[in-house]
Amino acid sequence: MADAVMRRNTTQAIVATSLLAIWLVLAAFPFFWTLWGSFKVEADFFSRQSWWNAISGPATMLQTGGHFTLDGYRGAWIQREFWRAALNTGIVTVCVTTISLVFGTLGGYALSRSTRRYTFWILIAALVFRAMPHITLVAGYLLPFFKLNIWGVLPTAIVVLVAINQPFTIWMLHSFFMSIPKDLDESAMVDGCTRFQAFRWVVIPVMWPGVITTGLFSFLLSYNDFAVTAMLLNQDNQTMVPKINSFLGTVQTEGTIMYAVAAVVSATVPLFMLVMFFQRQIVSGLTAGAVKG
Amino acid sequence: MAGIQLVNVSKRWGNVTGVRNFDLTIEDREFLVLLGPSGCGKSTTMRMIAGLEDVSEGEIRIGDRVVNKLEPKDRDISMVFQSYGLYPNMTVYENIRFPLKVRKVPKEEQHDRVMAAAEMVGLTDLLERRPAALSGGQRQRVALGRAIVREPTVFLMDEPLSNLDAKLRVSTRAQIKNLQYRLKTTTIYVTHDQIEAMTLADRVVVMNRGVIQQIATPTEIYDNPANTFVAGFIGSPAMNLVEGDISDGVFTTENMRLEGLPHTASGRVILGFRAEDATVTEGEGAITGSIYALELLGEASMAAVHVGGELVNIKAGKAFRADIGDKLTADIRPRLCHLFDRETGERISERT
Ligand SMILES: Nc1ncnc2c1ncn2[C@@H]1O[C@H](COP(=O)(O)OP(=O)(O)O)[C@@H](O)[C@H]1O
Ligand SMILES: [Mg+2]
Numbered sequence: 003m004a005d006a007v008m009r010r011n012t013t014q015a016i017v018a019t020s021l022l023a024i025w026l027v028l029a030a031f032p033f034f035w036t037l038w039g040s041f042k043v044e045a046d047f048f049s050r051q052s053w054w055n056a057i058s059g060p061a062t063m064l065q066t067g068g069h070f071t072l073d074g075y076r077g078a079w080i081q082r083e084f085w086r087a088a089l090n091t092g093i094v095t096v097c098v099t100t101i102s103l104v105f106g107t108l109g110g111y112a113l114s115r116s117t118r119r120y121t122f123w124i125l126i127a128a129l130v131f132r133a134m135p136h137i138t139l140v141a142g143y144l145l146p147f148f149k150l151n152i153w154g155v156l157p158t159a160i161v162v163l164v165a166i167n168q169p170f171t172i173w174m175l176h177s178f179f180m181s182i183p184k185d186l187d188e189s190a191m192v193d194g195c196t197r198f199q200a201f202r203w204v205v206i207p208v209m210w211p212g213v214i215t216t217g218l219f220s221f222l223l224s225y226n227d228f229a230v231t232a233m234l235l236n237q238d239n240q241t242m243v244p245k246i247n248s249f250l251g252t253v254q255t256e257g258t259i260m261y262a263v264a265a266v267v268s269a270t271v272p273l274f275m276l277v278m279f280f281q282r283q284i285v286s287g288l289t290a291g292a293v294k295g
Numbered sequence: 296m297a298g299i300q301l302v303n304v305s306k307r308w309g310n311v312t313g314v315r316n317f318d319l320t321i322e323d324r325e326f327l328v329l330l331g332p333s334g335c336g337k338s339t340t341m342r343m344i345a346g347l348e349d350v351s352e353g354e355i356r357i358g359d360r361v362v363n364k365l366e367p368k369d370r371d372i373s374m375v376f377q378s379y380g381l382y383p384n385m386t387v388y389e390n391i392r393f394p395l396k397v398r399k400v401p402k403e404e405q406h407d408r409v410m411a412a413a414e415m416v417g418l419t420d421l422l423e424r425r426p427a428a429l430s431g432g433q434r435q436r437v438a439l440g441r442a443i444v445r446e447p448t449v450f451l452m453d454e455p456l457s458n459l460d461a462k463l464r465v466s467t468r469a470q471i472k473n474l475q476y477r478l479k480t481t482t483i484y485v486t487h488d489q490i491e492a493m494t495l496a497d498r499v500v501v502m503n504r505g506v507i508q509q510i511a512t513p514t515e516i517y518d519n520p521a522n523t524f525v526a527g528f529i530g531s532p533a534m535n536l537v538e539g540d541i542s543d544g545v546f547t548t549e550n551m552r553l554e555g556l557p558h559t560a561s562g563r564v565i566l567g568f569r570a571e572d573a574t575v576t577e578g579e580g581a582i583t584g585s586i587y588a589l590e591l592l593g594e595a596s597m598a599a600v601h602v603g604g605e606l607v608n609i610k611a612g613k614a615f616r617a618d619i620g621d622k623l624t625a626d627i628r629p630r631l632c633h634l635f636d637r638e639t640g641e642r643i644s645e646r647t
Contacts, residue, residue: 117308188347189380191367192451193441194397203397207384 033270040267041070044260074264078249082258084265086238087245090156091225091269094241097160098224102171103217105164107209110175111201115184125176128169136166136229144233154236162234163224170223171216178212179205214280225273242269297358297448297481298323299344304353306339306505313339314505317353321483326475329485330492331502332528337485340502341451344483346370357449368397373442374451377458379434381426387437388413388422394445412444415474432463439471443478450475450482456491468494489529493517501525519633523640526567526633534567537603538637541566546632548603550584555629560643567633570597570608573625575615580624582609586617598623 038057039047045061055061062071078084113121139162147153182205190200206213225243232244240248242265249262299321306313314336321327329337342348344355346367355362362370373394382390391412395405413419416436426434435455442450455471456464472495475482486492492499493513501508501516501524509521520526526534539548542561546553553566573582575598584600591597596615599606600623609625617623634644 183378183380185376185378185380186382188345188367189374189376189382189441190393190397191347192345192372192374193394193445194368196366196368199397204382207382 036263036270037267040074040260040263041072042260043071043073047260047263074260075268077258078261078265078268082249082261084242084245084261084268087240087242087265088268090235090239091241091243093156094160094163094231095221095224097156098163098167099217099220101160101164102167102220103213105168106171106175106216106220107206107213109172111179111205113172113176114179115187125173128173132169132173136227137233139166140230140233147234153234154239156235156239159231159234159239159241162230163227166230167220167223171220174216174219175209175212178209178216182208218276218280221276222273298325299449299481299483300354300356301340301344302354302356304340304343304355305351306336306343306348307351312505314343317505317507319500319507319510321481323481324479326472326482326484326495326497328492328496328499329483329502330489330499330528331487331508333487335502336505337487337502338453339505341374341453341483341485344370344449345372345374345451370449371447372449372451373445373447375435375438375442375453375455377454379426379438379458381434381437381441383426385425386422387418387424387426387429387440390426390437391418391440391444394441398445408444412440415443415477416440416470431459432467435459435467439474443474443480446478446480448481450480452482452484454485454487456486457488464491471495489531493529501528503528519642519646520567521642523565523567523635526635530569532570532597532608534569534633535602535605535607536565536567536635537605537607538563538565539603540564541634544629550600550602551582553581553627553629553632556632556634557644560634563637564643565635565637565640567635568627568631570610572631573609573627575609575611576624576626578624580626582607582623582625582627584623586619586621586623588619589617600625 035056042056042059042062043065045065046055046059049055049061059069062069065071066073113124143162144153147158152158186208187197187200187205190204191197195203227241228243228247231241232247235241235244246262246265246269249258249265299319301317301319304317305315317340329340331337339348343350344357346362346365346369350363357370357372382393385393388409392405392409395408400408410419413422416439418433418436418440421429421433426437429437435458438455442452452471456467459467468491471484484491484495496513498510499513499516500510503524509516509525511519511521516525516529520529520534523536527536537548537551539546539551540562541547541556541564544554544556544558546556546564546566548566556566582600582602584602586598587601587606588599589596590599591613593613595613596611598609598611598615598617600609601607609623632644633642635641636643
């Protein structure tokens with residue numbers, strides 16, 4: 003009996019593991035392929051003769067004298083100033099995430115604790131704005147931005163990205179706050195807190211998983227955005243994604259396509275690290291056992 | 296230390312009324328229990344006193360201050376919530392200390408007071424734990440400890456025992472009673488459990504649908520219910536209520552004829568009496584009927600008989616045995632009966 007159970011468990015484990023392994027390979031392959039290729043020259047990575055060239059890299063050997071080359075990275079980061087785009091992305095993402103979270107936590111909390119009926123309509127409105135294609139916001143604003151002479155600079159892009167992101171942030175944080183019992187803030191207020199102190203000292207500490215998860219989504223939205231940044235930023239202020247696009251757009255010049263590959267890898271690595279770093283918070287449930295026996 | 300006064304307090308949400316014209320004066324050091332079925336506005340009343348709910352109408356005074364417009368933190372109260380409302384990210388020690396920390400009590404004093412409070416509720420061994428690692432009873436005690444640590448003028452407790460199992464409920468009940476006796480703090484306690492109300496209260500406020508039904512000591516509420524609602528709510532089993540006609544001090548209805556009642560009442564009334572006030576007799580008696588059911592309770596037997604369209608409980612000795620359908624005769628002393636108006640349900644007989 004025990005043996006049979008054990009055997010079944012082992013079989014299950016094997017099946018589960020192999021399925022996971024297959025999925026992992028399928029999911030990770032494009033990344034590793036790109037990562038590997040980014041250290042080769044274009045003649046190998048985009049070889050017409052054989053895809054195997056991308057692995058073995060004969061042209062890389064021929065052109066640079068080594069198995070791997072940093073030409074792609076050098077070209078992108080130094081020659082074409084990808085570092086500037088990276089810096090811009092940094093500024094945009096940090097600002098968008100911070101602003102979205104500040105308004106999102108305050109707004110989401112207020113909406114979750116308000117007993118007024120209009121909170122429902124505010125949330126519905128947020129959902130509608132969230133559902134609109136991003137480009138509609140940009141299209142409508144483009145002319146005024148030109149007129150006001152604020153087109154092309156980072157703050158404008160930040161404002162628009164916040165506007166796109168905020169409904170979602172509020173919506174998401176609102177549902178996180180709803181899952182935190184009202185008794186918690188009320189306890190704190192009876193214990194001597196103002197509403198804001200209760201929010202700051204009692205509610206937010208149990209909200210970290212929600213704040214971090216929402217923050218991560220905001221970060222990803224602004225990090226990956228193309229529609230807004232491509233339309234609203236001038237050449238000097240471009241962020242990484244439109245910049246990569248511009249590398250791709252100049253294929254006539256031999257080599258720049260490898261800049262794009264190198265830049266893609268450069269842009270992906272921070273994302274990996276971020277998710278790895280925060281994975282624990284994302285899945286944790288701090289409130290367990292807080293309320294009921 | 297302070298008394299509390301509620302003057303004509305009402306609470307409305309749109310056209311929903313939670314509490315209506317609530318008038319109550321609570322003495323300093325009194326243990327007052329708000330009792331009523333679920334949804335009758337007990338919590339709402341307490342939350343208005345705490346400042347967690349706005350008052351639609353009327354005035355609330357704590358001590359000699361009108362507190363209607365004060366924030367909860369400025370009312371000098373502490374509250375134990377039904378769900379305890381412990382801070383999950385803090386240890387037991389930090390939970391109990393929180394009210395002191397927020398109110399900027401000097402650091403040196405904080406520790407002593409936390410330890411004293413923890414001692415009182417028997418938590419000294421668990422101070423480093425987090426709420427998630429505590430049992431229901433222990434969490435409840437943390438909530439109590441956090442409430443007493445600040446030595447407020449008023450304790451508010453909203454069904455603090457309802458998440459505990461029956462046995463723990465009895466011992467914690469005793470603990471709360473003892474704590475209140477020692478601290479001598481005015482306490483308002485909300486419950487739907489009449490046993491809790493009877494055992495804890497100096498005075499009980501019975502509520503129904505947002506309206507006060509009766510304010511009196513537990514004994515008075517039991518012995519002299521002000522109306523049929525209180526009569527039917529208090530006691531287990533609740534008071535028997537049968538409808539019938541009364542004239543010249545004689546009450547008659549199906550299976551029942553009782554003489555010797557007050558002559559003041561006449562016409563259609565409701566007569567109430569408790570199961571233990573009826574005695575099974577041989578031969579003649581006020582009630583004559585056939586037994587519908589017989590329950591053995593251990594210390595007594597409870598016989599159910601149809602009287603005036605109602606099933607009436609009659610308590611018999613523990614040796615009493617009979618079959619369903621057997622004839623039963625019981626007598627009641629008229630002095631122990633209560634008469635209520637059939638329309639309003641208000642009491643019409645004198646207090647016994
Ligand atoms: N925010 C609210 N809006 C509308 N009705 C409410 C609200 N809060 C409570 N009520 C109603 O008020 C009544 C009293 O509630 P409550 O005081 O919680 O009863 P309980 O005696 O069980 O504690 C209930 O019928 C409830 O539905
Ligand atoms: Mg309640």
